[in-house]
Amino acid sequence: MTSTTTASGLRIGYSFWGFLGSGVTDTPDGGRSHRRTLMDGLIAAGHQVVFLQANRDLTEAGTDLRETYTWADGLPDIDVLVLEWRWPIPGRNTTPCGQPGHTCDLHRQRELLDHYAEQGLPTILWDKDQRLPADDHLRRHPSITVAEPALHPSPGAHSLLFPIADEVLDSFDPRAVTAAPGSGRWCTSATNTIATPRSTPISPRPPRGMPTASPGSGPIPTGGRTCGSPAEFRSALSRTFTVTRSRPCCCPNGMRVAGI
Numbered sequence: 001m002t003s004t005t006t007a008s009g010l011r012i013g014y015s016f017w018g019f020l021g022s023g024v025t026d027t028p029d030g031g032r033s034h035r036r037t038l039m040d041g042l043i044a045a046g047h048q049v050v051f052l053q054a055n056r057d058l059t060e061a062g063t064d065l066r067e068t069y070t071w072a073d074g075l076p077d078i079d080v081l082v083l084e085w086r087w088p089i090p091g092r093n094t095t096p097c098g099q100p101g102h103t104c105d106l107h108r109q110r111e112l113l114d115h116y117a118e119q120g121l122p123t124i125l126w127d128k129d130q131r132l133p134a135d136d137h138l139r140r141h142p143s144i145t146v147a148e149p150a151l152h153p154s155p156g157a158h159s160l161l162f163p164i165a166d167e168v169l170d171s172f173d174p175r176a177v178t179a180a181p182g183s184g185r186w187c188t189s190a191t192n193t194i195a196t197p198r199s200t201p202i203s204p205r206p207p208r209g210m211p212t213a214s215p216g217s218g219p220i221p222t223g224g225r226t227c228g229s230p231a232e233f234r235s236a237l238s239r240t241f242t243v244t245r246s247r248p249c250c251c252p253n254g255m256r257v258a259g260i
Contacts, residue, residue, distance in 0.1 A: 009047035013078035014039070015112055017053055017086055017105040021063040031084065031128065034162040039069065041163065050076055053108055081116045081123040083109060087131035117143045126160060 018029035020036045042049055048070075055071045057063040086105045088094050093106035117123040123144045125132065130148055138144050139156055147153070147160035 009045065010079040011048040011050065011077065012042060013052050013072075013076065013081045013112070013116070014049055014084075015052045015082065015109060016084040017056070017103070018084070019057050019061060019063075020065055020069065021057050021061060023057070023061050034164065037163045037165050037168075041165070050078065052081075052112055053105060075111075075115050078116070078121070081112060081121055083112065083123065083125050085109075085125055085127045085129070085132060087129070113138075117141065124160075127157070130154070 016031060016035060018027070018031045018035065020032070020039065023029055023032055039049055051069060051071045054073075055066070057065050086093065086109045088106060092101060093103045095102045097104060097107065113123070120143050123141075125138060125144050125146045127146060127148050130150070132138065132146065134154065139146055146157040148157045149161050150157075150159055151161075153159050
């Protein structure tokens with residue numbers, strides 16, 4: 001497999017079953033709160049990102065982002081594979097292709113694993129929903145690094161939290177938000193602001209993507225900010241990326257990814 005590493009960065013194949021934009025109403029895709037932050041940060045750092053699952057923003061939500069991002073339905077040359085892990089969902093992705101209600105996310109993931117990971121390409125398996133069984137052989141695969149969005153990940157896995165952009169943290173004014181109409185009712189917007197007031201009544205909750213410490217675990221070590229960061233890649237991607245942080249709570253614009 002041809003290496004595509006250049007002086008400006010890596011070519012990263014990224015597999016996710018969800019949306020970069022607002023998406024559709026009937027979806028559990030929580031990745032919309034942070035996925036675009038991560039992608040924009042990697043691109044700004046000089047890396048090429050190619051998406052390897054279906055372009056659901058276009059086909060389901062009618063949002064055309066092809067002038068900003070790249071999708072590929074084949075098997076392009078890449079330097080590293082990142083998988084937002086998909087698991088079997090009976091009646092949906094376990095059925096034959098073409099059957100009503102079928103989604104091909106699991107089949108495509110298997111194709112990517114067979115073509116890239118099984119041939120030795122460094123692969124990051126981001127088990128965002130923690131669905132990978134503890135005894136799954138992929139946890140011991142020499143080409144695969146398992147990561148979880150957890151402060152205390154499973155044995156052998158690495159902590160990789162959800163990112164929030166530095167500029168969003170810097171500009172966020174909780175007093176202004178709580179004083180606004182509809183304060184106390186939070187949502188995460190498609191443009192990745194931490195939280196914005198909305199008029200539609202929903203149950204108050206903290207903004208998505210902001211982890212909280214488990215009881216007795218003490219403060220989160222992020223320089224006083226409770227946020228995840230692509231800087232967490234430095235442990236999860238130790239065999240693939242070299243990452244440095246320029247700020248106590250570094251997000252994509254503060255990371256550097258070096259060649260393999």
